[in-house]
Amino acid sequence: xxxRTFAGLLAVASLMLQSCAxxxxxxxxxxxxxxxxxxxxxxxSGKIPGFSFLNADGSYSGLDVDLCKAFAAALIGDAxxxxxxxxxxxxxxxxxxxxxxxxxxxxxTFNLSRDAxxxxxxxxxxxxxxxxxxxxxxxxxxIQTLEDLxxxxxxxxxxxxxxxxxxxxxxxxxxxYQPIKYQDLNQVLAGYLxxxxxxxxxxxxxxxxxxxxxxxxxxxxxxxxxxxxxxxxPLSVGGDxxxxxxxxxxxxxxxxxxxxxxxxxxxxxKLAEAKAQPQLTHLRRLLGVAGRPGEKLGLPNDFVxxxxxxxxxxxxxxxxxxxxxxxxxIPRGMNQLYRDGGAMTAPPFQ
Amino acid sequence: xxxxxKRVALQAAVVLLLLTLLGVLVNNLAVNLIRTGLGLSFQxxxxxxxxxxxxxxxxxxxxxxYAWALLVGWLNSLKVIGAGLVTATLLGVLxxxARRSINPLLRGLAALYVGLVRQIPLLLQLLFWYFVALLGxxxxxxxxxxxxxxxxxxxxxxxxxxxxxEFTAVLLGLSVFTGASIAEVVRxxxxxxxxxxxxxxxxxxxxxxxxxxxxxxxxxxxxILPGLSSQYLNxxxxxxxxxxxxxxxxxxxxxxxxxxxxxxxxxxxxxxxxFLLLNLLINxxxxxxxxxxxxxxxxx
Numbered sequence: 001x002x003x004r005t006f007a008g009l010l011a012v013a014s015l016m017l018q019s020c021a022x023x024x025x026x027x028x029x030x031x032x033x034x035x036x037x038x039x040x041x042x043x044x045s046g047k048i049p050g051f052s053f054l055n056a057d058g059s060y061s062g063l064d065v066d067l068c069k070a071f072a073a074a075l076i077g078d079a080x081x082x083x084x085x086x087x088x089x090x091x092x093x094x095x096x097x098x099x100x101x102x103x104x105x106x107x108x109t110f111n112l113s114r115d116a117x118x119x120x121x122x123x124x125x126x127x128x129x130x131x132x133x134x135x136x137x138x139x140x141x142x143i144q145t146l147e148d149l150x151x152x153x154x155x156x157x158x159x160x161x162x163x164x165x166x167x168x169x170x171x172x173x174x175x176x177y178q179p180i181k182y183q184d185l186n187q188v189l190a191g192y193l194x195x196x197x198x199x200x201x202x203x204x205x206x207x208x209x210x211x212x213x214x215x216x217x218x219x220x221x222x223x224x225x226x227x228x229x230x231x232x233x234p235l236s237v238g239g240d241x242x243x244x245x246x247x248x249x250x251x252x253x254x255x256x257x258x259x260x261x262x263x264x265x266x267x268x269x270k271l272a273e274a275k276a277q278p279q280l281t282h283l284r285r286l287l288g289v290a291g292r293p294g295e296k297l298g299l300p301n302d303f304v305x306x307x308x309x310x311x312x313x314x315x316x317x318x319x320x321x322x323x324x325x326x327x328x329x330i331p332r333g334m335n336q337l338y339r340d341g342g343a344m345t346a347p348p349f350q
Numbered sequence: 351x352x353x354x355x356k357r358v359a360l361q362a363a364v365v366l367l368l369l370t371l372l373g374v375l376v377n378n379l380a381v382n383l384i385r386t387g388l389g390l391s392f393q394x395x396x397x398x399x400x401x402x403x404x405x406x407x408x409x410x411x412x413x414x415x416y417a418w419a420l421l422v423g424w425l426n427s428l429k430v431i432g433a434g435l436v437t438a439t440l441l442g443v444l445x446x447x448a449r450r451s452i453n454p455l456l457r458g459l460a461a462l463y464v465g466l467v468r469q470i471p472l473l474l475q476l477l478f479w480y481f482v483a484l485l486g487x488x489x490x491x492x493x494x495x496x497x498x499x500x501x502x503x504x505x506x507x508x509x510x511x512x513x514x515x516e517f518t519a520v521l522l523g524l525s526v527f528t529g530a531s532i533a534e535v536v537r538x539x540x541x542x543x544x545x546x547x548x549x550x551x552x553x554x555x556x557x558x559x560x561x562x563x564x565x566x567x568x569x570x571x572x573x574i575l576p577g578l579s580s581q582y583l584n585x586x587x588x589x590x591x592x593x594x595x596x597x598x599x600x601x602x603x604x605x606x607x608x609x610x611x612x613x614x615x616x617x618x619x620x621x622x623x624x625f626l627l628l629n630l631l632i633n634x635x636x637x638x639x640x641x642x643x644x645x646x647x648x649x650x
Contacts, residue, residue, distance in 0.1 A: 090605050094614050113612065120612035153404070153504075158593065158606050167401050167412050179402045180516070180596045181606070191596060194485035195503055196515065 029242035031075065031298050034102050039081045042068035043101035046086030047185060049209040050321045050328030051107055051129075060084050064105040066317045067128060067234055067251075069310050071103065074250045074303040079310035088184055089160045093120050096237050103236045103247060107131075107203065109161045110233040123244035124233045126251045130334040130343055131230040133165050134204035135223045136211065141198060146175060146225050153178040155188045155197035165228040166201050185210070199223075203230050209328045246297050252346035253304040256286055257313035258337060259346070264312035271305055285349045293349055314344065383615065394611045395420075401606050403598045405514055416607055423603030424624055430520050430599065431586050431628070437525035438585060439578075442532025447562055449537045460533065467530035473591055475527055480519035480595035487515075516597040520589065528585040535581060539574035540566060571643050579636035583629050590625075600624055 034040055044052040044064050052062040065084070073079040085101050092108065095101045110127060113119035135154070137143040146169065156163050158181040170177050180197055182188045189210055192200035202210070204222060211217050234251070236243045257263075260283060262270050267287075274283045284290040288301035295301055311317055315337075322330045336342025383390055399419040402412050407425045410418065448460035467475070485503045493500035493507075500507045506518045513521075543566050551561035590601040601621065608617035 090609050093609075093612065097614070113610075155596075158602055158609075160609065163401050163606060164610060171412060177402070178404050180404055181593075181598065181602060182596045183593050183605075187594065187596070190481050191485070194481060195489050196485050196596075 029298070030099075030102055030237070030240050031243045031246055034075055034243075038076055038078070039083055040068065040072040040075060040103075041083045041085060041101045042071070043085045043087045043092055043095055043104040043106055044068065045106045046084070048107060048206055049212065050205070050326065050330065051209070052084075052086075052105075054086075061321070063129060063317055063321045064107060064234075066311045066321070067105045070250055070254060070307045070317075071105070071234075071247060073306040073310035074253070074299055075246060077300065077306050079306075089157060093122065096122060096235070099237075103234060103243070105234040107206070107232045108235060110231045110235075111161065114235075117238060121238040122235045123238050123240065123247075124235045125244070125247040126255075126346070127231040127233045127343075128251060129205065129232040131203040131205045131232055132226040133162055133201060133228040133230055134207055134226055135199045135201045136192070136207045136220055137199045137223060139219050139221045143198065144223070146170065146173060146223075149177060149199055150175050151177065152198035153180050153196065155180050155182065155191040155200040157182060157185055157188050157202065161228070161230070162202055169225075169227040201227070203232075205322075205330050208330050212328050242298050246299055249293070249297055249349075250303070250307055252349075253286065253307055254311070254314040254317065255337070255344050255346040256349060257304065257308050258315040258344075259339070260286065262286070262308055262313060264308060264310075264316060267305055267308040271302075282349070291350070379615075390616060391613070392616055394613055394616075397611075399607070400610065403603070404596070405517065405598055416611070419603055420600065420607065420620065423598060423600040426598050426603075427589055427592075427600040428628070430517060430524070430592065430597065431589050433521055434524040434528065434585050434589065435582055435632075437521065438528040438532055438581070441525055441529030442581075443536055445529060445533035446536025446540065447567075449533065450540050452558060464530045464533050467526055468534075472523065472527045472588055473594060476519060476523035476591055476595050479522045479526075480515070483522075484515045484519050514597075516592075516595055519595045520592045520597045520599075523591075523595075524585050524588060527588070528581055531581050531584070532578060535574055535577035536570070538577065539570035542573040543569045572640075575636065575640045575643065579633060579640075582632050582636065586629055586632060587625065 044060060044062075046052050046054055046060060048062065048064075050062055052060055052064040055061055068082050068084065069079040072082045085095065087095050087101075087104075087106060092104055092106055093114075096104055104122075105128075107129070108114070110124045114122055115124055135146075135149070137149075143149060149170075154166065154177050156166055156179050163179065163181065166177075166179065180191055182191055185202060185206065188200055188202065191197055193214075200207075204226070207222050211220050211222070214220060234247060236247055257267075260270075262283075270283060271287050271289070274280050274287050274289045278284070278290075281290070285293060286304050288294050288304060292301050294303045297303075300306070312320070318332060318335060320326065322328055322332075332342065334343045336344065338345035380390070395417040396415045398413045399416045400412050401419070403410055403419065403422060403426075405426065406422045407429060408418075408422055410422045445460045445463055448456040449464070451457050451460075484506075487501050487503040489503055491500060491502045497507045497510050497512070499509070503515060505515060506513045547565055547569060548561070551565040554561075556564070589599060592599040593602040593605060596602075604617050604621045608614050611617070
């Protein structure tokens, strides 16, 4: 039996076995369970360099992984208290719904049908990475536009919005194509590299990450056409407001810290500064010296201090994994702070 | 008399217990689904699927409903399972018979095939057939036979029939893998026929092939069939691995459907139902065959 059939069966079985009492307590948040357990079960992909990837020593690293650490630091006070669960695209929502994981930090596109109660019914935290879907072709193929792909086969991962976007883009232009669907990105890559398809499609960040691993990276070209907006955001199960709020403000804390120049290295100094100088109101609220932000969220008041100590601010996380000197350089573009011309901004910690 | 009443009562109690348990489980499933805001619903089946499929036995376009997409996927599954049953049987019977051949080369080859193939997981074999063997073919491969016989990493043409490399990989993988298990079943069946029968047809001057077909196999069949049907059921179930090599079978279509609709429970229920139906059909067919053969055996 396959792993995913098994996951599905497990979902049915666990829903069957869950006694009515456990769900019936009304409003019991998973946040309490995580704090009681003192471990965060974080769902990740585990296969995308720069976002979540297995290192040689068996640990995971990447932007999505750092976000797990930020959550663990804020919720539990220990950035290492994480059980990572690598999940394929179709597995992820089932794992979340059945409670196998607490939250998902796995390049998941924020859209209506996933957010709505009538769809997947999950709660999205703010966008951590603005991405867009693209196409990669062999430079020697001479393919420039979508029209050049008429009648060709395109390798795509199944069970993702990628597949739908591809279809929307080609259908709306009346271009016929043949989708070759694989289960995960590595197979899509293998199919493309072996020449089964003229092009492969995925989020542009993933294409860039994949290309960075090719021996002949220069022989492959990412087309200019962008097929979709792909705002990638972490998420938790729907209907759990306390956990969703906590996650939302951890992400906002990472962004606000960058705005205020609070880094992993200087956060303790900044804390001392905030304590000494009552006029630094923004800083005092963010670091929990004033306004008791944590208490309202069910977190320690200094959760932002723990978070920044663990991972640094958003810009630091980005540079560590996707910056110009990293293994997977992706220009920051839309992911810059709003004041620098990007889309990243956060509401006030008031 | 008294003992039999007791036995009936006991059995009734067990049945009642099982039914209650099942009832509680189903009720809990329904209650929890409603609590999580996910009451079972199949309305999405009539909404447009919005995804394309690489191959379809019936006319299909992305604006067709999910139900139609799933049907097309089911037919794709049937296609590869049906073809797989035939080729795996041929391969298995040949290899099984070869293991009892008087020709040492044939015996050795068959033993090597069974030994090798049964030790390697099916998924790895599928990936091998697809990514190494088939995608390793050249993109353009001018064939002297035209479309009668040509191999490229885009499609395989045999006698003018074009097969996608994905279909071919699944077919090869399932046939070769199941063929090895069937070979063992056949060998077991042949061994169940008394040695004297072999000696008898040889002393009658029948050649090996004729003796096997006319004398040994008919007697071995009742021993072969039960094992054979379970191999058939395995083949049908293993066909869900097709998704690993990009073949648009029922499982692959369900996979996309579930992600797009968020209806995981319903999707899996349909999937379970479809495979149950398919395997009941295979099982029923095999039982009929079994009955026919046993009756024939009793007549003669």
